[in-house]
Amino acid sequence: MRILLAAIYPYAFLLLYLIIPFDNYIRALPNILLAILLVAFPFIVKKEDFKKLKPLPIAIFLIFFVYLCADSLLSGRLPEDFYIIKKVLIAVGLAILYIPVADVKKINSAIIFSSLAAIIFTVYNFVLITDQVGNFALGDSPQVIESLLIDRLYLGLLSTLSILISVQAINKKYHPNNNYYLANILVNALFIILIASKIAVISLFALLLLRQFYGQRRWGKTILASIAIVAVLGLFYVLKNEGKIHSSQRADSSNAHTFIENSMTYELRAVVWSCAQKIISTEGFSMTGMGFGTTKDKLVSCYQTNISNPLKKERFVQERYNTHNQFLDFYLSAGFIALLLFLAFIVFTFITNRKRFFPTAILATLLMYCLVENLFHRQIGAYYIGFILIVLMTSARAPQNNSIKKL
Numbered sequence: 540m541r542i543l544l545a546a547i548y549p550y551a552f553l554l555l556y557l558i559i560p561f562d563n564y565i566r567a568l569p570n571i572l573l574a575i576l577l578v579a580f581p582f583i584v585k586k587e588d589f590k591k592l593k594p595l596p597i598a599i600f601l602i603f604f605v606y607l608c609a610d611s612l613l614s615g616r617l618p619e620d621f622y623i624i625k626k627v628l629i630a631v632g633l634a635i636l637y638i639p640v641a642d643v644k645k646i647n648s649a650i651i652f653s654s655l656a657a658i659i660f661t662v663y664n665f666v667l668i669t670d671q672v673g674n675f676a677l678g679d680s681p682q683v684i685e686s687l688l689i690d691r692l693y694l695g696l697l698s699t700l701s702i703l704i705s706v707q708a709i710n711k712k713y714h715p716n717n718n719y720y721l722a723n724i725l726v727n728a729l730f731i732i733l734i735a736s737k738i739a740v741i742s743l744f745a746l747l748l749l750r751q752f753y754g755q756r757r758w759g760k761t762i763l764a765s766i767a768i769v770a771v772l773g774l775f776y777v778l779k780n781e782g783k784i785h786s787s788q789r790a791d792s793s794n795a796h797t798f799i800e801n802s803m804t805y806e807l808r809a810v811v812w813s814c815a816q817k818i819i820s821t822e823g824f825s826m827t828g829m830g831f832g833t834t835k836d837k838l839v840s841c842y843q844t845n846i847s848n849p850l851k852k853e854r855f856v857q858e859r860y861n862t863h864n865q866f867l868d869f870y871l872s873a874g875f876i877a878l879l880l881f882l883a884f885i886v887f888t889f890i891t892n893r894k895r896f897f898p899t900a901i902l903a904t905l906l907m908y909c910l911v912e913n914l915f916h917r918q919i920g921a922y923y924i925g926f927i928l929i930v931l932m933t934s935a936r937a938p939q940n941n942s943i944k945k946l
Contacts, residue, residue: 544579549645551575552637556649559922560657560689560697569922576636588638596888597634597932603880604631610827610873619832620872626921633925634932643933646926647704651723654701658730660688665733687734692912693919695739698727699904700923702743706750707897742907746900753896808863808911810855814841815867828874835859837871861916865909868916888931898934901927 555572558565592598604627611620637646664686687694705720705727731739818837822829829837839856846852862868870878885906892898905914905927914920 541582545583545639548576548579548583549640551579552640553645553649556646556922556926557653557656559919560653560694561660562919563689573632580636580639584639591638591932592635594891594932596884596891597928599880599884599887600634600928601631603877603884604628606877606880607873610877611830614827614830616830616832620830623831623872623915626915626918629918629921630915630925630928633922634928637929637932643929646929647708650697650704650926651701654697654727655723657688657694657697658726661686661694661730661734664688689919690917691734691736692738692908693917693923694734695731695736695742696904696908696923698731698736699739699742699746700901700926702727703746703897703900703904738908738911742904745907746903749900749903750896807860810842810846811838811860811863812867814838814845815862815864815871817841817845818871822871825870825874826876828870828872828877831868831872834868834871835861838862861913863912865913865915868913892931892934895934898931901930 551572555569555576558568562569592601607620607624607627608617611617611624617624637643640646668686702724705723709717709720728743731743815838818834818841828834838861839859842852842855842860846855862871866878866881869881885902888902889899892902905924908914912920914924
């Protein structure tokens with residue numbers, strides 16, 4: 540029994556991360572796989588496996604999770620906060636459940652194939668929708684938005700992770716697999732452009748700049764990369780403003796109504812962050828926060844009093860938009876202590892891994908996405924943070940057998 544569980548355990552992880560983007564279509568399967576992992580874990584884990592949780596950044600993240608639970612419990616708001624806390628539990632749980640596995644190679648493969656599957660699904664939908672509407676448009680077009688498998692932000696995150704994994708896997712000397720990894724990088728980069736995932740584009744250029752600090756002739760490459768990034772960001776800014784003009788001209792078009800509502804990310808975040816700042820000014824400094832549910836309630840109250848446009852106000856109130864910034868969310872909801880612990884996790888992770896590009900790039904990706912999204916408010920976000928924790932936990936160890944250690 541033990542041998543059988545040890546044999547299927549790594550593949551349960553692989554299948555879990557392979558199907559995450561398709562959660563809306565096969566919702567029960569991820570829960571079944573998590574149940575299998577939970578049942579098998581006590582039978583295959585060994586005492587020395589828990590040493591993988593000892594690195595300071597991982598220990599800080601575990602302390603952060605314990606604090607969230609204790610703060611919510613002692614404040615009497617656990618029932619309303621549990622919806623978010625259980626997302627953090629998923630990320631922590633996946634990292635713990637992964638410790639019997641020797642390395643991260645199989646789950647890396649799952650991320651790559653999952654990204655390719657999501658790309659194929661989205662492109663197929665795009666072709667069907669384009670055929671129905673009779674015209675072809677990319678970027679922020681309604682066809683692209685309606686064809687997405689999951690939210691554009693998370694598709695961009697998945698593609699970014701897939702690119703980073705492929706970059707890490709390329710051998711310096713010639714190897715036949717290098718061609719596949721290069722092709723995967725190209726496909727995912729083109730897909731990010733196709734779906735116009737702005738945060739993914741910015742993240743890739745930031746990671747390109749970061750890459751120049753590793754290897755030989757760092758400063759020369761850094762200067763060239765900086766010039767290229769400034770030029771691209773300038774072009775991106777011009778195109779963004781041009782897109783706003785075209786969007787305002789099409790505002791009365793009924794077939795673009797859904798597209799406009801779902802793609803006005805700049806305006807959405809400007810309003811939300813402004814309300815979050817008003818709440819912080821009104822409430823003052825907080826050590827323990829007001830709770831995740833109360834934070835949303837106060838944001839909704841701010842939308843009702845500060846948004847003058849009736850249609851816009853109705854949309855913000857109905858959607859109950861969160862802070863769209865994980866740092867703001869932790870401060871408002873769980874206080875300065877929670878924010879400090881989360882920042883300590885990021886800082887010590889950087890210090891620990893600063894000499895290695897892959898874990899540093901993974902951490903930088905997490906940081907950039909946390910600046911524009913509350914990743915812990917979505918289950919898919921919790922899954923990918925779990926993957927990031929696994930990468931950070933395993934990156935310091937030399938590659939080993941790609942299954943379970945000897946029992």
